[in-house]
Amino acid sequence: MNDDHIPVTVLSGSLGAGKTTVLNRVLTADHGLDVAVVVNDMGEVNVDAEHVAKQSDLAGDEEIIEMSNGCICCRLRGDMLDEVGRLADRREFDYLLVESSGISEPVPVAQTFAMGFEDASFDPTGTYELDTMVTVVNAHSFWESFDSGSALTNQQLEDDSGRVPEEVLLDQIEFCDVLLCNKCDLVPDDALEEIEVVLERLQPRAKIIRTEFGDVDPDEILGTGRFDFQQAQDSAGWKHELKHDHHHDPQEEHGVTSFVYQRDRPFHPKRIATLLSDLPDELIRAKGFFWSAGREDVAMGVDKAGTSVRAGPSGKWLATLPEQERKKYFAARPGLKDDWSDEWGDRMTRLVFIGREFEEDALIERLDDCVLTDDEMDENWDAYIDPFEPQERRELALTNQ
Numbered sequence: 001m002n003d004d005h006i007p008v009t010v011l012s013g014s015l016g017a018g019k020t021t022v023l024n025r026v027l028t029a030d031h032g033l034d035v036a037v038v039v040n041d042m043g044e045v046n047v048d049a050e051h052v053a054k055q056s057d058l059a060g061d062e063e064i065i066e067m068s069n070g071c072i073c074c075r076l077r078g079d080m081l082d083e084v085g086r087l088a089d090r091r092e093f094d095y096l097l098v099e100s101s102g103i104s105e106p107v108p109v110a111q112t113f114a115m116g117f118e119d120a121s122f123d124p125t126g127t128y129e130l131d132t133m134v135t136v137v138n139a140h141s142f143w144e145s146f147d148s149g150s151a152l153t154n155q156q157l158e159d160d161s162g163r164v165p166e167e168v169l170l171d172q173i174e175f176c177d178v179l180l181c182n183k184c185d186l187v188p189d190d191a192l193e194e195i196e197v198v199l200e201r202l203q204p205r206a207k208i209i210r211t212e213f214g215d216v217d218p219d220e221i222l223g224t225g226r227f228d229f230q231q232a233q234d235s236a237g238w239k240h241e242l243k244h245d246h247h248h249d250p251q252e253e254h255g256v257t258s259f260v261y262q263r264d265r266p267f268h269p270k271r272i273a274t275l276l277s278d279l280p281d282e283l284i285r286a287k288g289f290f291w292s293a294g295r296e297d298v299a300m301g302v303d304k305a306g307t308s309v310r311a312g313p314s315g316k317w318l319a320t321l322p323e324q325e326r327k328k329y330f331a332a333r334p335g336l337k338d339d340w341s342d343e344w345g346d347r348m349t350r351l352v353f354i355g356r357e358f359e360e361d362a363l364i365e366r367l368d369d370c371v372l373t374d375d376e377m378d379e380n381w382d383a384y385i386d387p388f389e390p391q392e393r394r395e396l397a398l399t400n401q
């Protein structure tokens, strides 16, 4: 921690998860810090900021900056920096707490503080230091979504990039240092254990803390020094499982299962597209890439968050790169070569599935039915219709709602 930098904690979490409640708790707690606050509301009126000011009974010299009519992860990125730059000029506070809107993507918000933003007049890197990324999870709606076997949230708002709340919530969970499992009073204890297992599977690095009405010890979210951009970026459970694909056997705990599906033969494009549009509802997360026969140029990415499924071209196979470039790539990433095949290079399938009470054997069998048969291996794959790349769009969003 740089002593002359102002530490920053960012609170994320879906709408109504309890971010403002946590913020108020922290502002009224006795931690000896002068905290300045940025509150990002999406609505016309800055309800939260008014609420915070009222509830926390802030003295006139405390600072609350309201950012509304846009999201600090996209449209208001530069504006937020201008504001915190002005704040820093006065330096009458020693901690900055940011409540992002429910639909803010955490990565760009973190990047804004950790690396600055090209369009902004203020460069935060000499003044601020990102200390802790906190995600508040609404345990009650998270749990209900399990039981309904469907969405992780039932809000239908899309953010500016057209992503649905479930995808954003998963980003918020997968990219954070501390997870506050809030509204625990509304959920029975055994369900809480299950929720924790799911959260751990999705995000093994984060510290998980159960809260009711945001009753967290401020030390758990202020001045923790836990944030590390690279670690946060690499910390998603699915990345962890892919990288340490030590266990292809399903890992089961409290009915929560995760496993890596890996095959070196391609899928039949039509069959895998059909399967991807009909994945079990109990699957909370699917992520990774696969080889679709006929697409020896690009890997297909899969991203399932709750009910939303996206599948489409996600990057060239390394095997398509010129020898020199490929060598450089491998040199920088030892260990990557382990899976290389003489015939097909890195063309292969590696998919991580995380779900609750779903029948993994049945899913594995269905996936295996999508893999090319011996006869199909000898066919002309170019004749297959590619459902993953329609004319106008590079990405096909398969949404099975």
Ligand SMILES: Nc1nc2c(ncn2[C@@H]2O[C@H](COP(=O)(O)OP(=O)(O)OP(=O)(O)O)[C@@H](O)[C@H]2O)c(=O)[nH]1
Residues within 6 Å of the ligand: 013, 014, 015, 016, 017, 018, 019, 020, 021, 022, 048, 101, 102, 182, 183, 184, 185, 186, 211, 212, 213, 214
């Ligand atoms: N039962 C229960 N209610 C809670 C808890 N935490 C917060 N609430 C209530 O849930 C509602 C939403 O809480 P907020 O703190 O405003 O949530 P938020 O995440 O800031 O919401 P947005 O700013 O709209 O995204 C409020 O009515 C809170 O009083 C909790 O642990 N249990």
